[in-house]
Amino acid sequence: MNTVNASKAQQTVAVTPDSTATTAAPPLSKTGSPLIRLIGVTKVYGAGQAELLALKGIHLDINAGEFVAIMGPSGSGKSTAMNILGCLDTPSDGQYLFHGAHVESLSRDQRARLRRRYLGFVFQGFNLLARTSALENVELPLLYRGESATARRDASARALQSVGLGGWEGHTPGELSGGQQQRVAIARAIVTEPAVLLADEPTGNLDTQRSQEIMELLRGLNTDHGITVLMVTHEPDMAAYAHRIVRFVDGRVDSDIPNPNPTKKQPVPATEGRP
């Protein structure tokens, strides 16, 4: 499975000069090595007495096209790891190679460029802009990429279509159910055609049925579009969709096991209202 998806991912990760860039996005090269590689990553919060070691030397390789679930109790460091993987935070020590590029040595703006180019984010709380239509919400990342208005509109409409919300473009988050809001958020994450989708408890605010719909969507993105998916979750049912489950305990990787039988498509009763 990895071979097909990896080629797709490498294609996506080709270096294109950013139109608005004054300093170009970091060069990404070295095919063959893992897409994501953490080497001895530690993260320290606070200083002196209040010092807290959130990550105690993490080693983790993730290949392009993988679907990885990250689990672990609260305070195990999984969120910290996720922030570092999402280039939102930098390690205190150790190395983070994103397709060969040393993220730990990038500036704030360089990391922002890397995020807008290669990463998509899905959050537990959806984080949609209130009183803003679904289409405008999905357009947001494209605005920062400097795409033209028509390109934005077309890509956003397509993204909404692909998450099953064709026809809902003009609705604001207040007019959508939780499941629909999360699907808008996923559309926003994939509208830039990212290499990696980072989902932080994407089903945490949803009931079982909506959760399964979202998981189906993520799995489809992984298998059909070759997007590497990293997902933090508490729920074993959701983690069961992934091909690999990494468990964090106390700031370390406790276990890292493949899931040979990921959950297959389940008979889902008719989804909530479409227009």
Place this chain on the structure above:
Amino acid sequence: MMFNSLLLALRSIRRNLMRSFLTILGIVIGVGAVITMVTLGNGATKAVQTKVSVLGSNLLMVRSGQRHGHGGAGSGSVPEFKEADAEAILSQIGGVAAVAPEARASVTVVANGRNWSTNVTGSTNAWFKTGNWTLASGRLFSDDEQQGGAAVCIIGETVRRELFGGEAGVDGLDKMIRIKQFSSMVVGVLSSKGQGQMGGDQDDTVLVPLHTLQRRVTGNRIVGTLLVSMEEGSDSTPLKASLQQLLRERRKLAEGDDDNFNILDTKQLAETLSGVTQVMTTLLGAVAAVSLLVGGIGIMNIMLVSVTERTREIGLRLAIGALEREVLLQFLVEAVALAALGGIIGIVIATFASMILARVMEVPYMFDLSINLLSFVFSVGIGVVFGYFPARRAARMDPIEALRHE
């Protein structure tokens, strides 16, 4: 990038219409106040200039007494002017077109069963020339009437209206009115001049021959003021100098003595008065500008609240790859767009307000392009200055913290 920031800013202004309106209210009021004040001030200055020119632009007013203080009538030690002084000025100084001796007294006039408190002016026919007065109807005084102190009078429009009513400028002619203790025939009605430069009603007067006033009202031969009208185009400075010299001689002032009279130039008066209104305009404009500044602080306040309230939104924008300066620009553009919007609304409101107020205050409406432009530019500048701090705060947020914000 600039265009996108503008788009984002306008979107968020639209999302919060009510708040956006309240935010810019300070700027609206500030800009509105500045423009209204300055426009009305300019109108008032113009009105003053117009009214002083009605008074007669080439007029020198000579009064007895020290230049500073109102020592004139009551001080005793200072000699009063006499009619002969007026004749001397006319005959001995070149460039003088007319000289009118003037004396005044407050009286109650009665006619037609009504009475009216006014002042009676005693002068000669030269008074018409020095004061730019014309007759609406009737005639001037005859020489005999002037010499003999006849019981005749010419009344101002206000007095005419109060006593006789009826048609302006006409009714009351050839009627008798009682001035203090004597009856007097109305031989003429003055054309209306309206409000004077000091705000008084110039039409509220009764003119009688100087001798009539002196004999029948005041009982003395004092002339309060000498009105000296210069010939058109003559320079007031040398004329004033020779007038001063002549009066010093006639009043037997020794070399080192101070003048015991003063000469007031209406041109000077006009300049002084418009100077005063201009200072007032500047002052009011400055006070209004302070309110504009307060409006700017209002914008900063709301922008700070907005940044705090939209912390998660900012976190999201940063997470999906917005650069620091893009977030900065978005909030800065938002503040500037708000301020500019406030400026435009303020200009519109000020235009209507000053049109209406100019009518109410009876001053001309004078559109001033430069103050409109200046206020607008200033309000935009306020948007930049007061929008920068909140915008920088937004741009420097940590995306992780911001996304966690409740």
